[in-house]
Amino acid sequence: MTTSLENLETRQIDPTKPLLEVDDLIMRYKIKAGEVSAVEDVSFTVHQGEAVGLVGESGCGKTSIALSLLRLLPSNAEYVSGEIRLNGEDLLQLSDPQMRSRRWKDIAMVFQGAMNSWNPVYRIGDQIRETLDTHYRGEMSYDEQRAHMERLFTSVGLPPQMLDRFPHEFSGGMRQRAVIAMALACSPELIIADEPTTALDVIVQDQILKELKRIQRELGMSIIYISHDIAVIAEVTDSIGVMYAGKLVEYGATSEIFARPKHPYAYLLLRSTPSITGPRRILAPLEGEPPDLLNPPTGCRFHPRCPFATEKCVVDEPPLADIGGGHRVACWHYDQVPDLEEALVR
Amino acid sequence: MSVSQPARTDPEVEDGGVAGLVADDLTAGKGVSATPIWRVRLRLMRRSIVQNWALFRENKMGMVGLGMIAFFALMALSHPILMSTVWDPAIYDPVEGYDAVLTEYTVVEGEVTDPATQIDLQTARLERNPTIDAGDVITIPTQPAAPTVSGENPHYLGTDVRGRDILSQLLYSTRAAFFLGAVAAITTVLIATTIGSVAAYFGGWIDGGLMRFADLILLMPLLPLLIVMSAAFDINMVMLGVLIGLLNGFGGVAIVLKSQALSIKVKAYIDAAKVAGGGDWHVIFRHIVPNVLPLTFLYMMFGVTEAIALEATLSFFGLLNVPMTWGVMINSAQTAGYLLSGFSYWWLLFPAGLAVSFLAFAFFIVGRGMDEVINPRLRAR
């Protein structure tokens, strides 16, 4: 595969500098039956060049966070409080036109379901050109645009002549590559990848994940991966946040969380993920169903399904507290959760 | 057969209103309902009607339409009551009635300056007898007569060219309009649902044949066809309803319902029903038709609209063998030459014309309201 990133703008990164800071974000959807508390008090930081993963089951609020960051929420959504700072500037204070100009230039998004992100009646190249037109009006000539798009395609491993093809002429994996090329078009500092490989077969998924990882490293970008697939997140991220019912329940370095998950939900989630490697272990099912976010449970939102729950959990909501080394957990009884290794070897 | 399985109780399920309702009907532990199944089904049906009604009620236009239909229904019901109580059949019968409304005219020689009160000598002699002279005052029954609200036999909407009460005709025709709409709509739905579902399910040459036939009917100009047919045959209301229903059902509606049925045919529950052992007709009538039905009801509403409008058109040309409808009312005004009279004889044209428009419109907006209940995508948040 001839891929080259040489001609694309690379960024000097300082991994200690925060790029995106989300502070106490609360977002709710207003529906007829009441308010759905979709994102509740979520805080996390993405540093320059960092890959952060948000994992959780459907309806846990991970996609709502992604849309919140881009301010692409539907009209019935309401930001109750919180700040989303990109390089220190609060995105929630920007006017709509200001936000629009940031949207693809500073933060780009790779959506799930690559077929739906392309308009079937236009050539892929023309659709990328449209984005370039919006953000670099008058700054790039037609030929410069073409040259830039060819560089983009080469860098994601697609032959440049594919720019003149229509979306239906692409296979699923190629389409997702083109989506990544589109996301890179304005060299954003941050890419949000929402289930980037969910509809793809494993071999293609492997190729796409490798591509994303390489691009991120070489261009010095930050990526937020959003996925329900813990195995995918384990492979591509530096830090992960585990979400449950709209709340961030655990956050920390990926290796730390996979070795020593401290929140009972994270622990059970990892215990219930089958793997093709290692001994064939007993999988622990998580009992019960995720809660209704119209009437979330009192106290800790996980308490109805938690094997460690006590009276305190029903009444008091645990804060997301640092337990050392940037590993944050929202649980009163995190010290009772055993190490995963021990539990698995048993 | 016994398998130990940890009891999984879902808190959400236990306190649900419906669950409560159904669980009450079951004797705990015994396993078999205390209430026969048909009663449980009746309750479920009632609940679904209540839910759909709640959704429909939010649609203002739909509710306006429903109000209008209710008003027309009242009109239809009031006619037989009025006929048997206050209205004298000899005068007020919509078809056979006659009321001579008399007007006094002064016979003048030469120029008539006021056509409402004066009549020229020649016409007066022709009208009555040759002995009349200028200056005499004569009374002549006038038709159509303007609305009157007083007198022994008031005509609130006047009389038509043959001295029949317009209000009575209007009320009487409402019933006919409903009847025609119902016949046409039911025929449309029966034909279209069957054709659409069968074509979609079986595919192949059955689909090909039925759909080419549907295209053929769709391409035929409906109105000229009906005009030719009604000229050739003696068509009454029932026949007209069935005819409109057939043409509609075989044509456009069948094609729409077929595409809906096609989208249902590929659902996994159709495969599941086949794996369960269900035959073709079981799958069609238990799985495809019930899921096409909401759309069917929608087209039923639009079908009523179309039938009412078509009947008015055909009657206007006097092509139908019907005693009295809104279309016939307009037709009799037209044949007597009042069509272009404008506002001076408004009672001849406007009551019937507006009734046709409003009832057709009412069914149409009820249909649109139902559309929003059926298609959640159209529903405003």
Place this chain on the structure above:
Amino acid sequence: MTAPPLHTETKPLLEIRDLEKRFPISRGMFRSPTEFVHAVDGISFDIAPGESLGLVGESGCGKSTTGRMLVKLMEPSSGHIIFRDGDYERDVADVPRSGIKDFRSRVQMIFQDPYESMNPRRTIFDTVSEPLAVQHVGTIPEREERVLDLLRLVGLTPPENFLFRYPHELSGGQRQRVAIARALVMNPTFVVADEPTSMLDVSIRISIMELMTQLGRELGVSYLYITHDLAVARYMCDRIAVMYLGKIVEIGPTEEILARPKHPYTKALLSAVPVPDPSYRRTPVEIKGGISKAINPAPECRFIQRCPFAGEVCEENVHPPLEQRGEDHFVACYRVEEIERGEVVPH
């Protein structure tokens, strides 16, 4: 062509022989099609009574088509599916119309999407009792009793609360339990499960997998478990068959295949599966390109275009037959031994 023999002495429950399904690619109304997609291209395998066989492969490899032919939702273009259940022995393709209900009570299917596999306008009772109703088994109260038993069996308790609910009132996991109840209501001996857990969340997936395994064991049901997820197949299946473009390229006991894959495609597939352990380093995937469609495929090995080990022997011969390369382990590749000995390097 004979199928890889089973280790069991008993007669197999299912014998699939040279099963083929070709879909014509239609080019206009009056021209007879000249091109065919060879969705399933002459596969043979057996399923033992009580066994659970996993059919694994990428989308478009023909695994679902195979499953649909086994439950007679689709007719094979050629080949045989011999199904034995006690005294009952039939070729599935030859089941006459009159015998279809009998067949349907022995073979059932669980579908992938719990949101689409139930008629939204029918209650759970109607859905689960449908096989009983269409086959005229029992009176209505008897059917009700049977449905309640099954709902209890699949863990929907108390079952009375679920009987007259509609599918949309249930969660995905609960619906899939209902689907399992429907599949088991006639006491089948063989169930085809087409990706039954792929639409479910991780936490719910495990309980459904456990339920299916447990019920399979206790009720003596054999499964054909169709999945793209090798990790799930590992927990559900005794043996795994790997399909590629309509052909079975490798078949063998689950742990054997996972630990010692022999076909280059199986190897690639296994090394592409992400592992929920950040410290684990996978071996790099060695194959090139993406999967295509088997439209009038050339006679040689289906995998030749993407195979890093393809050589002359692969180009000169037809698609390799399944040959024994270990205990109950069969591989369709001419160069297995050379690759094992490290004599060929990937190119």
